Amino acid sequence: MARHWKIAIAILAVFALAGGFTFPALLRNVLRLRRAGVTEEQARREITEQPISTPSDAPGKAQLFWASATSAGALEATEVNLPLSADPTLRAKQLIAALIARAPSSAQRTLPAEAELLQLYVLANGTAVADFSEALPTQVPSGILSEQLVVDSIAHTLGANIPAISRLKILIHGQEAETLAGHLDLSGFFPVGAPDAADAATPSAASGPQPVAGAPPSASGITPQPAPTSPR
């Protein structure tokens, strides 16, 4: 069996298992909140915005990357006191939650305040799969510069605080999205770690983006076709 099919099956199994564990609790919460007469939005917030605390939490200093207050279009590391889990998945959730909730100012904000991290998995190969709510694509200012800042903010923050993560895949509401907000390609993986990692992968490594194995087929509407130069 081809290697990437094995990976696909493994990813699907992880999703199915996680779904099996979380769904009943989620359903109970939703039903309870609906009875209380609150809106769907409030219900979702209450579920997703519970503070993330874990048994292995230790107070620590995390490096979070927000937009620079002085140099437009650049990121800047800020040291933040944050309880940090020893578990890479939980730690990644803590960091992204802090990126959203604790932006120093609106000018330095990278992820929209309305955006929610719905789910996050760290696969054995070091890939972090982060699933965001629709508010991410709808609230991020459209543009190459602004969309790149969002991705870099997440990738640099994960890279600076979680050595186990080497790349990032962004999903929107559980689906592979074609772009973040009209420009940036979400079909591939973003390098996580040193900001130079991206350049290292650029020249002859020929690393174009690769749709995640097991992702819903053609959510992006791309139909592979023979190149027009093909001798047909």
Next chain:
Amino acid sequence: MVVDPAHGGSDAGARGAAGVLESDVVLNFARVLRLALEAQGVRVLLTREGNQDPSFDDRSMLINGLRGAIFISLHVASTGPVGTVRAYWYGGVTGDLPEAPATTGARAAAGRPAAATRAGLILWNRAQESHREASRRLADLTQIQLAQKFRGSPEVPEPAPVRQLRTIAGPAIAVEVSSVAVSDPGQLQQMARPLADSITRAVTDFAAAGVAPSRTN
């Protein structure tokens, strides 16, 4: 060559508080650029002539049928210092690429047409892959011109995984002007001419370097 005024139709792209729409501004930029290029004897196609919204793949098809063509996608940003311009080539992603035959097999299994890689054909959805070095050279040359004409612009271009560029089988860059946040839309209007001149100059330099025996950066 193909000039791409990005967005259009229901997709206005970036929107400014003063009512500036990216899709309108880039169409004007593209028309001015076409005139400048044609004055140099370059044949130019636009991916849209009016307020239509062809898909990323429709736009890619336009150039992928042409041999030796160059693709330039024009944008106006939401952010960035007003009056600066940035060029991008496709990069900034990493991949754990499966072996080509496996990819082909997976596509075939999924009931979709397989794009073989062995017979010298390319995978449609990664068409840019083998052109990234050329695209980077074009971006370098363009950014040099932009830095001269638009103060505060970077000296060197950045790689960015711009979706439109991924499916282009040829040298391709995106050029993004900052920004729709101008208080007076006339400010962007005034950038059309120097922008067209910068890009035309870069394209001419690129073509000249392409026929030279040594291909150093």
